[in-house]
Amino acid sequence: MWSEFTEQKRTASFLHQSLQYNRLSHAYLFAGPKGAGKKKMALHFAKAIFCVRQDGDSCGTCKSCRLIEEGNHLDIHRIAVEKNVISIEDVQTLQKKLSYRAAESSHKVYIMEESEKMSREAANSLLKFLEEPPRGVVAILLTSQIHSLLPTILSRCQIVQFQAPSPEQIASQLEAVGMKAGLARTAAAITNDFEQAHALCETESFAQLRSLMIQLSEDIWERGTYALVTLHDKLLKQEKTVERIDLFLDLLLLWFRDILLCLLGQESQVMNIDQVEPLQKQALRISQRRLATGMKIILETKNRLAHYANLQLSLEDMVLRLQEG
Ligand SMILES: [Zn+2]
Incomplete structure (x- = not known):
């Protein structure tokens, strides 16, 4: 439920409304520091797009919601960074997948993490795709370094800004990746930055x-x-x-x-x-x-x-x- 995103209320409510009032854009850029919950929000957004409820939120229990949660939904494609770069091959593979008809519904969604790590060729290739988006395709790009992205990409996306995470939010994410609670909370309070806190804990x-x-x-x-x-x-x-x-x-x-x-x-x-x-x-x-x-x-x-x-x-x-x- 969107109401669970208490740390990013404004962002959650913006995305919720864009679905409620049928104002879905073809490309979003989620921008904000690491640990702010961009990935979690992107997945929730995708669930809400496909959920049987079709009222702008997701139920978490229908077939679509479960498939997305398990990472098995055929109309959702995720691109994660490998060897510290997103290559032109990655983008071309994605484009090929998106050219097929949607398997489960009228939409297709792709989520690209750390999109600032696209090589120049990859970014240019994606740009053409953003300029002429295939029907029903929704792009969600994530970045913690918005200034490293091409201005031409920024101008094609609806930019969704995330607030810096609170120490509590950072701490619970550190705990989720196996850090001890006491150290995680202490490190989060001292640095107020996910990466630095993570490095400290380690x-x-x-x-x-x-x-x-x-x-x-x-x-x-x-x-x-x-x-x-x-x-x-x-x-x-x-x-x-x-x-x-x-x-x-x-x-x-x-x-x-x-x-x-x-x-x-x-x-x-x-x-x-x-x-x-x-x-x-x-x-x-x-x-x-x-x-x-x-x-x-x-x-x-x-x-x-x-x-x-x-x-x-x-x-x-x-x-x-x-x-x-
Ligand atoms: Zn659902």
Whole structure:
């Protein structure tokens, strides 16, 4: 149902209406960042075109909807990038398939992912096709890099702009590809970008850096000056962690935010979702005011380091000030 697309309401409602009022274009370009749900929306749009309901939405259960879901609908063609390019052969094969009469209905739909990866010849070949579209054929091109497409292609398509995905949306997509929930949510909150968050989750050091941050935070609240030992031995002596100190501070900032959410009884909203217990434990020891001051101190430290302040002195100072509260 279109109503399920809560993150892209305006786009969903636009596509829904174009079907409801019979204003189907022959070519759409879905443009927006990776992770915004373009592919999912394209499939839903295709379902709505073929669904027995014929009221602009899809039921999800009729034969057409099921065939599309399974990737077996004969009138839907999907072109995905292979070896990082969409070649002229790919486009010609598609055109040949589309020249046959529709097998199941009066429409044929093709969905081209990462359409910016068409070679120049492929794009020119597709262009001719977009200029004289065969009856009943609907093109849905997807791209996260609209500026890499030929202007002539853009001018032949109805451009449908997607909003940047929310951290929650990015996190659930990362989880769908097998990333652990706690890391996925943390990475999504820090980068707000699907690709970057995905890359973070895949580096082993990200999980280590987060564990180290959690330990330092515990030591700050509970172990007095021992926190400085942790800072020296675990963080400053390791070349790998020193290189990623800015990320470390981002993680610490997010951790403080999560403690605050626990203090407010909003545990369901924390990003370090797999660490609710330690978060709650730390929340018992710190006041709201102290957390707010703490976040300010972390931000100041980030700022000082961005201006080439001494790393060791800045971090020691941060730890001591956090303890003073
Ligand atoms: Zn249906």
